[in-house]
Amino acid sequence: MVSPSPLVNLPATLTWANDQLRILDQTRLPQEAVVETLTSAHEVWRAIHELRVRGAPAIGVAAAYGLCVAVQASRHLPLDAFRAALAEQAAYLDSARPTAVNLSWSLKRMLRAAECAGATDTASLYHTLVDEAQAIHREDQRLCAGIGQHGAPLIREGSGVLTHCNAGALATTGIGTATAPIYEAQRNGVAFRVYADETRPLLQGARLTAYELQRAGVDVTLVTDSMAASLMARGQIDVVIVGTDRVAANGDFANKIGTLNLAIVARYFGVDFYVACPSSTLDLDTPDGRGIVIEERGASEVTHLGGRMIAPEGIKVFNPAFDVTPHDLVTGYITEAGIIGSPYEANLAARFGRAA
Template sequence: MNQGKAEGVKSITWRDERLFFLDQTLLPGEVKIEEQRSVEQVWDAIKQLKVRGAPAIGVAGAYGLVVAMRGKISLDRGDFIQELEKQAEYLDSSRPTAVNLHWALTRVVDTLKASNARSGDELFNLLKQTAEGIHAEDVELCRSIGEHGVSLIREGMGVLTHCNAGRLATSDYGTATAPMYLAHERGIGFRVYSDESRPLLQGSRLTAWELQQAGVDVTTITDNMAAFVMQQGLVDMVIVGTDRVAANGDVANKIGTLGVAIMAQYFRIPVYVACPASTVDLSTATGAQIVIEEREAEEVTHFGLRRTAPEGIQVRNPAFDITPHELITGIITDRGIITPPFAESLKAAFSG
């Protein structure tokens, strides 16, 4: 199916006991929906970024356990739980930085372990219900993020975002884009500047595409144009997503976010980070403790199929960077906007 209007296209669909992912590696040129028939296929889809975005891969991981355990209903309780834990550990290995994947897998396992279900059939039905619950919650959480953040967007504003924290990265609405979608629905006129987001171009391939589909006024810029656009007075606010928020308010997000935040501080532009509660990791004290995923060199040495760097060149390809809490104005969550001092406010909002 070629690119066209894509209202209703979701990153993850659970229908008739079958799991489908939108292959985001093919966007914007092709809209392709793939059924996930094995846990290995789900693992690969997460690893290869066919499904990506912290909330979305959490939902994908939960459904991945359903796919993994489909043929295990004949097991007794002990063996079922043991196999479930094994499959959860396997799926968790696909992406180490985003906390939502680990959170969702842990929630599923803990729910089944705490239940009174005895047979494999009972456990499998509870597994499906838990995954479906996580999916439904994600939609509501993102809508709530939008409700809390929409008041930040005013008529005539310019809003810059980096990478993709849109509806393609979640079950719907997105995180960073949720306030944008609600503002657009309410007739507020504003413009979005979408960083291209090298090396995988999620900002141009995904964010610009989905906002354009929704009729939002969006302009794509390369990453090294952000300072110029800010200097021209075209950006009034930055909103980005995050894959993990540490207890002190440091955030891990797509590589390049740190640079955007530093530039925004220079030009006195507020920087907001949007995420659901599941992305807040109070067990990680600071950003220095977050494992940063290193990806394949080919993502840097090639632009599409064309080599753009010398053969044999040394390459670094961290997928994320850490933005210190000092550069962040506020964190837009489903429970409200969290403001400094983050160590105290995050603990008050999300502990217990």
């Protein structure tokens, strides 16, 4: 059994019950909370690709359950044919988005569980897959809680915290990654304030982070992406905490576009810059940030706002969804096992090499 999120004021990012996967459609927040039931591999693929379920940890959990959904129509097949369908559907789901490592990590873990199961019939192998997906779900909640525990001391009485995009409860199935220290500090009675970047072009900070922090009773102020430097110049930011979609072996990491700007500005103003990173988001097989594939998305995300054209017709658009921040701009990685400092290549490998 998977425990619900402790943030009772927020709808669940996703749920699994009676062999059905339900997700909260995050493209409709904050105006309306719509829960959808995904009944096929194509529906799961589209939900991930279209950002209806998003955030690296949540994508990983959704993919695990999504693989169970994808093979439900094959449960009548002989065991060998079912295994072939399983591999095919995993490869299909893995193509939904390229940057967040949790997607491929989760699917590979599901396939390994199937290989090691020793199942003698299709029904028992399917149940093994569901059990593994639920284990991934529970683990995500534990990782978030650990990040909160270790990151909370970074937020002191009167601190100003800046975060970017949404690495919150909505991006996970727990209390978030970058928001986990925020929620833990709030639980500890610390008085502080959070500034949430709007995060153009899809406004995940405005639509999601501001929404969930406000509902949780956190003192949160929404700012545009271009205001971060001014806030730091005024001394209003004491620490930056962001999430990540993939961390390379040397500590370079990919996160939502605009993160690199923040890291550079934080270094200039001497503000600590931390990355909340569950071990499931480590990619120690990729040596450095140059090997991280950056997803590029459609022009309409930049040329339109709220369905209305805001740019000249026919204008050329460059729209990478992520950027890569060099490891030497990072103060530390907040993980479920503690805060990892430099040298990152040695320290990440020493702590997580076997698990990652």
